[in-house]
Amino acid sequence: QIVKDLGLVVAKKTGVIYNGIDARPYNVLSNDDLSKVRKKFALPERFLLSVGRFEKRKNYPRLLKALSLLNKNGHNLYLVIVGNDGDDLDASLKQINILNLSNNVKILKDISAHDINSLYRLCSLLVFPSIYEGFGYPILEAMAAQCPMVVSDLPVFREITENQFLYFDPNDTESIAEVIWKVYDSALEQKRMVEYGLIRVDMFNYNNIAQELEKVYRQ
Numbered sequence: 001q002i003v004k005d006l007g008l009v010v011a012k013k014t015g016v017i018y019n020g021i022d023a024r025p026y027n028v029l030s031n032d033d034l035s036k037v038r039k040k041f042a043l044p045e046r047f048l049l050s051v052g053r054f055e056k057r058k059n060y061p062r063l064l065k066a067l068s069l070l071n072k073n074g075h076n077l078y079l080v081i082v083g084n085d086g087d088d089l090d091a092s093l094k095q096i097n098i099l100n101l102s103n104n105v106k107i108l109k110d111i112s113a114h115d116i117n118s119l120y121r122l123c124s125l126l127v128f129p130s131i132y133e134g135f136g137y138p139i140l141e142a143m144a145a146q147c148p149m150v151v152s153d154l155p156v157f158r159e160i161t162e163n164q165f166l167y168f169d170p171n172d173t174e175s176i177a178e179v180i181w182k183v184y185d186s187a188l189e190q191k192r193m194v195e196y197g198l199i200r201v202d203m204f205n206y207n208n209i210a211q212e213l214e215k216v217y218r219q
Helices: 002-006 008-012 031-040 060-072 089-098 113-122 137-144 155-161 173-184 187-204 206-218
Strands: 048-051 079-082 105-108 125-128 149-152 166-168
Touching: 031 113, 048 060, 048 113, 060 079, 060 089, 060 173, 079 113, 113 137, 125 137, 125 173, 137 149, 137 155, 137 187, 149 155, 149 173, 166 173, 173 187
Parallel strands: 048 079, 048 125, 079 105, 125 149, 149 166
Antiparallel strands: none
């Protein structure tokens, strides 16, 4: 948008530098570490994970409706949301009560980086249902943690993932539910995503980001 507004001269001097990530904290977690976190939060063997502050753009109420729809179809899925208070927390809590999801949803606040990293490793699937994001750091975290994911059909998400994942319409509850189940129920699709993610996330390591930044400064 900056290039569009300011024109060709700016375009010639413009570069895109992504956020970076260090994958090591996810790789050093032992089975014992993971077992302790699972026990600490009383988590089931399989669960969905969403990460992000309770803001309207995170779209949690619609995700909860999708979870309810899946469970009404007999799938009995469990969702963990890691997010601190925001302007949409009350709406999300109300939705949980209305949909009778109190036994299928756990909200975690103010937890440590170690615990968040462990949740990425433990979960069956990351669900990122935002209706707007400037970037989408949880995508990198999930890739680093070898975690399959489904995400909103946003241009920035397609850019980060190079159109290699499965995407849903964040404004359509049935679309969210359909794509969640398509990946949750497919070990082959999960394996493909994890293998792709490990290759893709390496492009976001800090050495590569530093080299890209240096190129921009030298232009």
